[in-house]
Amino acid sequence: KAVEPPQPSAALQSLKTARLLRPEQLLSLSYPAGINGMSSPNPALNAAVSKKGTSFKYDPNFLLQFKTVFTEQPSMEFHQQVKTLIGDNDGGR
Amino acid sequence: MSEQVDLTTIPISPDGDRGENESSTAAADIDSKLVTVFHDKDNFNVKHPLQNKWTLWFTKPSSGKGDNWNDLLKEVITFNSVEEFWGIYNNIAPVSELALKSDYHLFKEGVRPEWEDQQNKHGGKWSYSFKEKRNIDINDIWLHTMLAAIGETLEEDNDGEVMGVVVNVRKAFFRVGVWTRTIGKSIPNRGDGDVAGGKGRPAEKGKQILENIGKRFKEILKLPATEYVEFSGHTDAAHSGSTRAKAKFTV
Secondary structure (H helix, E strand, O other), X not given: OOOOOOOOOHHHHHHHHOEEOOHHHHHHOOOOOOOXXXXXXXXXXXXXXXXXXXXXXXXXHHHHOOOOOOOOOOOOXXXXXXXXXXXXXXXXX | OOOOOOHHHOOOOOOOHHHHHHHHHHHHHHHHOXXXXXXOOOOOOEEOEEEEEXXXXXXXXXXXXXXXXXHHEEEEEEEEEHHHHHHHXXXXXXXXXXXXXXXXXXXXXXOOOOOOOOOOOOXXXXXXXXXXXXXXXXXXXXXXXXXXXXXXXXXXXXXXXXXXXXXXXXXXXXEEXXXXXXXXXXXXXXXXXOOOOOOOOOHHHHHHHHHHHHHHHHHHXXXXXXXXXXXXXXXXXXXXXXXXXXXXXXX
16 A cells, blocks of 8 residues: 655754854844743853854753753654664664 | 835934834844744754764674674764754663663764774773662763763863763673873874864873863762772773773873
């Protein structure tokens, strides 16, 4: 029977097409309530971003906020690819 | 421009409230076009760049039949945004589920996680072995090690030392490490400047930079003051025929 080719999820399509933020955008961005952006909570760490314009330092607490927000596999083939490379994690063959 | 602009639409009073409101609305307009994953997790148009591109590698456990290391070391994926990092992390096995003799390596793009690599062969690593495997949360430790690497908080801007991070799953221990470009000395052909391996960086400063990386790593591992992370040069380990080479520095 004919199988519909799987379509990338909306989140994966966004990941592929989204542009990388520039330093000044990163610093001025306002995040939704409850999200700590780059201007807080650790300005000392992020001073580097504005200073050089090319340096991106991220506090671990900033990065951890993404953990439950971006959960899609990073490409359509990723699971299969990982399975081929790594195997089934069954303790070896 | 033949059409005349309606003058009432132009803010003319610099001291009035109206002028300020107009400009802040304009700024908000520009911002509102930047949709992050936090604003809309399915339809975002900007992502958070990393300072470096990073490649995740995996070492498969040997079958015990004389496998070639090159066949066991697998390049998984290269990425350059925070969002991609989490897409990867959320879709691969945590360290606690890996078979014995597996490794994950997260290295800067273009650097193979092998001491023979041109960019590693004059370097070394900070490492620590957790021998009480049951008493630690290795997944959390490895995650925080990776976050410090991609977030660039292991070293200062111009240190130029960190090449990658690694976790080894072994029968008797989990070992976590940070690989550096140098062992605090200058490297042939790295120039005269104050860069990692450059002649312009005094040995004392090189050592200081490595020790600072070791201290930050130790904090990430949440080790008590009574435990030490050890630094050793890759070639020391190779020549001694063991990864238990004598530590060059400890913190």
